[in-house]
Amino acid sequence: MKPGFLSKNPSVLWFLAILACFTLVITLLSHAYGPGVISTSMVKTLGKTLCLCLIAIAMDLVWGYTGILSLGHFAFFGLGGYMIGMWLMYERTRDIVLASAGDFPMTQQEVRDAIGTQIFGVVGGSDLPAIWTFAGSLPMQLLFVVLVPGLLALIFGWLAFRSRVTGVYLSILTQAMTLALSLYLFQNESGLRGNNGLSGLQNIPGLAADQDHSSVWFLWASAFALALGYVLSAAIVSGKFGSVIRGIRDDEARVRFLGYPVEGYKLFVFTLTAVIAAIAGALYYPQAGIINPGEMAPIASIYLAVWVAIGGRGRLYGAVMGAFFVSIVSSWFTGGRVPDLPLGFYTVKWVDWWQVLLGLSFVLVTLLAPKGLSGLVDLLAHIRSPRRGGTPMGPDQGSLQQEEARE
Amino acid sequence: MSTGAGAATLLEVSGISVSFDGFKAINNLSFSIGRAELRAVIGPNGAGKTTFMDIVTGKTRPDEGSVLWGPMSTNLLKRNEAQIARAGIGRKFQKPTVFEDQSVTDNLMMALKAHRAPWRVLFWRAGARDAARVREVAEQVGLAEQLPRKAGELSHGQKQWLEIGMLLAQEPQLLLVDEPAAGMTLAEREQTTALLVALARDHAVVVVEHDMEFVRRLDCKVTVLHEGSVLAEGSLDHVTADKRVIEVYLGR
Amino acid sequence: MHKLFIWLAIAVMLACPVRAQDTSPQSGSVTSAPAPTGLGAILADNAQKIARPSRMTIGPVIDEIAASGPGASRFLQAWADKRVGLRESDDAVFIIKRVGQDYALSDPVTGEDAGTAPRSEIKEVKPNSGVRALIGAALVKFLLSDPDPSKRREALQAIERDGEASHLAPLRASIPDETDPKIKAEKQRLERLLTIRFGKESAERIAAIESFGSDTGLDLRGTLNPLVATRRSAFAGAPEGNVADELKPGRDISDAEAYALLVEAKMAPARISASEVQRALAAHVVNGQVGGLPLSEMSDPKAREQAYAALAKAGEVPQRLTDAEAQKLVEAHSYADIYAEPDPDVTAAAEAGLTRVSRQVSLMQGADLGLDALSLASIYFLAAIGLAITFGVMRVINMAHGEFITMGAYTGYVVQLFVPDKTLSVLVALPLAFAITFGAGVAMERLVIRYLYKRPLETLLASFGISIALQQLFKNIFGTQARPLTSPPWLEGALQFNDIVSISYIRIAIFVLALVFLALYLWVMRRTRLGLEVRAVTQNPSMAASMGINPDRINMLAFGFGSGIAGIAGVAIGLFAKVTSEMGQDYIVQSFMTVVVGGVGSIFGTLAGATLIGGLQKSIEWLNPSNTLAAQTYMILFIIIFIQFRPRGIIALKGRAAGD
Structure with missing residues (x-):
């Protein structure tokens, strides 16, 4: 990074600093590297949340900056998860097969057959489908993490943008794509275990470490990916490219008359963000331990839009704030850790009412605060130093606490 | 004003027609303009002026006819808006359309003649020459002071100027200018006239205008459109003497 | 007695x-x-x-x-x-x-x-x-x-x-x-059937087969099918018997299958399977060696074969054919499907008869499929017509439309709790569902949508917020299990045309309901003041406003009307589907597809879209009947590609009026 870029975008430095502090604090409080104030499952939740922040950045790029309300990015997220999940499951099953094989060495075919029986017994099969050909190779599957969702996005985007489908039509079309994909994966014939999905992904083959340690390492990896994604996205949107895509968002036809191939830009952003989403997914699902097609239902992608809208569109830190805030609060509420609220005639159980609260607060944010939570950062920044305009504070824990208090 | 057709012709539109749901917006219209020529296009509402520009810039596809461009007589009908713009046709819209969310500098920088492909733009960084060129254009349209401001904060007239500035920054060979004087003060109008006349020395400029006074000041060949085809062509005095033109403008 | x-x-x-x-x-x-x-x-x-x-x-x-x-x-x-x-x-x-x-x-x-x-x-x-x-x-x-x-x-x-x-x-x-x-007719028919099976002369049997033509009776198919049943066997020379099909190993059947046939016909010894080899080898490990080879090499199939051969030579395990030997055996024999019925003329006539029958059956199934598709189309039409108003006329994306359908269905359920008579309860539920969802729609428009008319994508998100809130609310009130909405007894059963073609009365009722709503919509839009004003506001709001039409009121009524129809559709759908808090979700995407494919802003477009999607889904299900999930996947893929060629739908508004 050139120094010019960072000095022009102080928010990036702020973000990186806060992220680094956050990761450090979690590490030092974890079971593996500290007193264990934060439980391993909490570390996993936070690590997953960082992945969600990463896909939120992708969503912000494609929606907040380019104006394409994609309801399909969770499909790419899930696909990324499936690609890495195939390797994790294959290798782990291989280890199990070899461990239980006894002394007599197995041929490669026998190993493959045994793995097939192990993995696909649950859906009444025993053969490894062709798409599992490279499941034993980590580099190939890592390549697929990028390649498969990237290609899907490229083909779909090319078809959609070429015919100049825009606005709500495009949203519905992306939603349809997601639905088609999840329905496809729900079938046993898809070769990815139908509605059982892939499981046992939290065990990393060839890694001797326990969950306490590996969860922290995944937290680091997630934080690193988030940092990288943030810097990359900031670099993209800060230059002339960012100017052009914001132009496309505001007045597509005008950009075209300036000579820019609008479809090419949209396709570039759509595919790039699909790849970012896929990488986020590939980091998320090893921490979640299980992936099934239900995760890719269209509703997940709409939630993604909700996070970004609550955080504030058109600002990268807004997307991160939204994803972080909503998913943490959501897991707090749905985890049953919030005390019930007795109203005398009725006791509000938050597990039941959280969705209602989320839905309504989302309506309120859309109506009253189109800039989302990050609009509040503006407000704070404005009071402290009006000259700095839109300089952000970043998603520090403190501001989130204030938000919670406000809700 | 007799550069006319021949080898120096830049744009040759012949026999185009287009209809929307049965309504013939353009009817067998032919039009040509030379390499360095100023032309005013006038006509009453619904004469097809905007549709004509839409066809030339690729926004609307004609049902028949041809649009040929440049010395190689490239067929523009096979190209999309962006390709036509890159070929060297710039357009200023009737309603000022600038990117209000971005600064004047960003607006001009985006318009600046440079590579347009996503990959090239991604790694493009403004150099000293680009900054100087933006500054130069901004001074030309009187927005040098406004460079860091957001375009949305500008007045209506300033937005018009910004759009003209963006047109200049594009460095097109043909400028299609739709009602440049709307919403401008008298002084600004004169400034605009001077700018357009100056540009026409080495560019082709087509000005669509309602205001006869403004057209008179341009002092150029005039094409009168009516019901989608050319009614008359020649000097302003010549066309205003035409009986049919008088009928169209005054006869109602 | x-x-x-x-x-x-x-x-x-x-x-x-x-x-x-x-x-x-x-x-x-x-x-x-x-x-x-x-x-x-x-x-x-x-x-x-x-x-x-x-x-x-x-x-x-x-x-x-x-x-x-x-x-x-x-x-x-x-x-x-x-x-x-x-x-x-x-x-x-x-x-x-x-x-x-x-x-x-x-x-x-x-x-x-x-x-x-x-x-x-x-x-x-x-x-x-x-x-x-x-x-x-x-x-x-x-x-x-x-x-x-x-x-x-x-x-x-x-x-x-x-x-x-x-x-x-x-x-x-x-x-x-x-x-x-x-x-007498029954006797004659039975006589012909028995002749096909037991007739002495092949001529009379063939005549009997042909006398049926393309009759689709199950009894005929039951008679013909055993005639064309085949048995697969291996032969040393040319195939004997009434040969249905000669089979070539590698092309029609795999070598392994061919070998299995040989074993079955006792023309070849059963092969010792790979797992048996493995077991035999594992049982003969001596000092880390098997058949003279180190144990560690046994992960190589070739080494295993070698080791086994060595053991076999030593007489410790039975001999095993090598792959090449097995292949040779397979190639030395011929394989065929043989009809159980020895008379080739009869089997040929039976095959031809079955072909005629199955062609006829396909035609019938086509008709049945047409009815199925029609009823599915009317369901989609009912679900989408409200959406066509809110989305088509007002350009407002209402993601909560599905929840209005659910709301209508729950209204029906609650009414049935109080009104035990099923006919009466449905008659009460229909207007009540309309009233309730109309009210909900108007409230939603007044409180949320009207502030977002200029921002369609945000309408989508805000209405999605309402959608998830409503869904959870339904869950909290009615629980997660399905609630019954029982149809009146006169709607039970089906209209049976023949063995294959039938349609249930409830689907006919839904079809009629869809027609009624089409007529109602056309009447409201074309014959009433409200319709005129709605069309005026749709085409040019500012002009309409200047002519004394209150666009606010029109938008509110149109949104309420669209929501109300969703409520009625909910009652109709609830009569044959499960009433759960998530039932609306099953229809929302299809409804959007219907409107988009049909063409925004045209009721006949919606009709065409519903017909296309309903028909398409049924036809794909027919091609691949075991898999409705796949049918939906392919249908959505088709729609994505369809949009490529007709981005504005089947019935597209053209020119400037279409806008962007």
């Missing part, structure tokens, strides 16, 4: 199927049996033959009995049921019945009681199955010409269920005397 008798007769016929085949000539001679001389006389003459019947000799006796007139059928029946006895003392024949230690006797001719006799005096007659078959065939004649038509019909049905060769002759014989034209 008589009925029981028939069933017993049939039971006998069923008890002895195939073996009776070669006896048909004898039963065929029933008609030309010698003149009767009375049952009593015949019995007396043939008492010994009856007591120890043999299949070879008893035929003429049975024929005589059958032709003897009164009492013959009763006696034959009793004989077949092993209820006939011979009095040892005088060889008199009786129909007997066990009563304690004794037999009750009755006269075989008159059926009258003939006293009792101790067991020792009576010798039970126990005909073997072959004889029973002959008796059964003779009985058929009586049943088929029984004076009671219902008896005749029962006999026909019994033969239809399990016919055999011996039935053919009596059946044929009974046709000319049949008086009831309907039964």
Whole structure:
């Protein structure tokens, strides 16, 4: 990074600093590297949340900056998860097969057959489908993490943008794509275990470490990916490219008359963000331990839009704030850790009412605060130093606490 | 004003027609303009002026006819808006359309003649020459002071100027200018006239205008459109003497 | 009592199927049996033959009995049921019945009681199955010409269920005397079916097959299918028998399958499988070595083969064919599918007949599919028509539309809690659902949507917020389990056209409802002041406002109207689908597709979209009936591609009015 870029975008430095502090604090409080104030499952939740922040950045790029309300990015997220999940499951099953094989060495075919029986017994099969050909190779599957969702996005985007489908039509079309994909994966014939999905992904083959340690390492990896994604996205949107895509968002036809191939830009952003989403997914699902097609239902992608809208569109830190805030609060509420609220005639159980609260607060944010939570950062920044305009504070824990208090 | 057709012709539109749901917006219209020529296009509402520009810039596809461009007589009908713009046709819209969310500098920088492909733009960084060129254009349209401001904060007239500035920054060979004087003060109008006349020395400029006074000041060949085809062509005095033109403008 | 008798007769016929085949000539001679001389006389003459019947000799006796007139059928029946006895003392024949230690006797001719006799005096007659078959065939004649038509019909049905060769002759014989034209037709049909199966000449069998044409009856298909059944076998030379299909290993069947056929035909030894090899090798590990090779090399299949060969040579394990040897064996033989039916002309005619039948069946299924598609289309249309108003007319994306459908369905459920009469409750629920969802729609428009008219994407998100809130609210109120919404009894059942084509009444009702709503929509939009104003506001809000139309009011009413229709659709859908808090979600994407594919802003576009999507989904399901998930996947893919070619839908508004 050139120094010019960072000095022009102080928010990036702020973000990186806060992220680094956050990761450090979690590490030092974890079971593996500290007193264990934060439980391993909490570390996993936070690590997953960082992945969600990463896909939120992708969503912000494609929606907040380019104006394409994609309801399909969770499909790419899930696909990324499936690609890495195939390797994790294959290798782990291989280890199990070899461990239980006894002394007599197995041929490669026998190993493959045994793995097939192990993995696909649950859906009444025993053969490894062709798409599992490279499941034993980590580099190939890592390549697929990028390649498969990237290609899907490229083909779909090319078809959609070429015919100049825009606005709500495009949203519905992306939603349809997601639905088609999840329905496809729900079938046993898809070769990815139908509605059982892939499981046992939290065990990393060839890694001797326990969950306490590996969860922290995944937290680091997630934080690193988030940092990288943030810097990359900031670099993209800060230059002339960012100017052009914001132009496309505001007045597509005008950009075209300036000579820019609008479809090419949209396709570039759509595919790039699909790849970012896929990488986020590939980091998320090893921490979640299980992936099934239900995760890719269209509703997940709409939630993604909700996070970004609550955080504030058109600002990268807004997307991160939204994803972080909503998913943490959501897991707090749905985890049953919030005390019930007795109203005398009725006791509000938050597990039941959280969705209602989320839905309504989302309506309120859309109506009253189109800039989302990050609009509040503006407000704070404005009071402290009006000259700095839109300089952000970043998603520090403190501001989130204030938000919670406000809700 | 007799550069006319021949080898120096830049744009040759012949026999185009287009209809929307049965309504013939353009009817067998032919039009040509030379390499360095100023032309005013006038006509009453619904004469097809905007549709004509839409066809030339690729926004609307004609049902028949041809649009040929440049010395190689490239067929523009096979190209999309962006390709036509890159070929060297710039357009200023009737309603000022600038990117209000971005600064004047960003607006001009985006318009600046440079590579347009996503990959090239991604790694493009403004150099000293680009900054100087933006500054130069901004001074030309009187927005040098406004460079860091957001375009949305500008007045209506300033937005018009910004759009003209963006047109200049594009460095097109043909400028299609739709009602440049709307919403401008008298002084600004004169400034605009001077700018357009100056540009026409080495560019082709087509000005669509309602205001006869403004057209008179341009002092150029005039094409009168009516019901989608050319009614008359020649000097302003010549066309205003035409009986049919008088009928169209005054006869109602 | 008589009925029981028939069933017993049939039971006998069923008890002895195939073996009776070669006896048909004898039963065929029933008609030309010698003149009767009375049952009593015949019995007396043939008492010994009856007591120890043999299949070879008893035929003429049975024929005589059958032709003897009164009492013959009763006696034959009793004989077949092993209820006939011979009095040892005088060889008199009786129909007997066990009563304690004794037999009750009755006269075989008159059926009258003939006293009792101790067991020792009576010798039970126990005909073997072959004889029973002959008796059964003779009985058929009586049943088929029984004076009671219902008896005749029962006999026909019994033969239809399990016919055999011996039935053919009596059946044929009974046709000319049949008086009831309907039964006569049934008899003739059954005769032809039996001819196909048991006819002696291939010509008559083929004629019978062809006489059916493209008849789609299940009985015909049941008759033809066994004729074309095949068996796959291996042959040393050229295939023998009625060959259906010659098979080439590697092309039609895999080498492994071919080898399995060889093993089955005992032309090759069973192969020792790879896992058996592995087990054998594992059992012979000595000092880390197997067959002279180190254990660690056993992960290589070639090394395993080598090691096994070494062990086999040493005689420690059985010899195993190598792959090459097995392959050689496979190639040295031929393989074919052989028809069980030996006559090639008959099998060819049967194949042709089945082809005709299946073509006809496909046509019928097409018609049935058309009905299915129509009803699915009307469901989609109902679900989408409200959306067409809010999305098409107002350009507002209402993600909560699905929840309005759910709301309508729950309204129906709650009404049924209070109004037990199903017909009345549905009649109450329809307007009530409209009223409630209309109110909900108006409230939503007033509180949220109207602030977002300029921002369609945000409307989408805000209405999604409402959608998830409503969904959870339903869950909190009504629980997660499905709630019943019962249709009135007169809507149960289905309209049956034939074996294949049918449609349930409830789907007809939904179709009618869809038509009603189409008419209502057209009437409101084209004939009322409200419709005029809605169209004006849609086309040019500012112009409409300047002409004294209040766009706010119009938007509110249009949104309410669209939501209200969703509520009614909810009641209709709830009648045949499960009412759950998530049911709206099942329809929302399809509804959007319907509107988008059809073309925004046109009710006929919505109709066309619903028809296309409904038809498409059913056709894909038909092509791949086992998999509705795949059908939906392919349908969505089709729609994505369809949008490529008609981005504005089937019925597109053109020109400037379409806008962006």
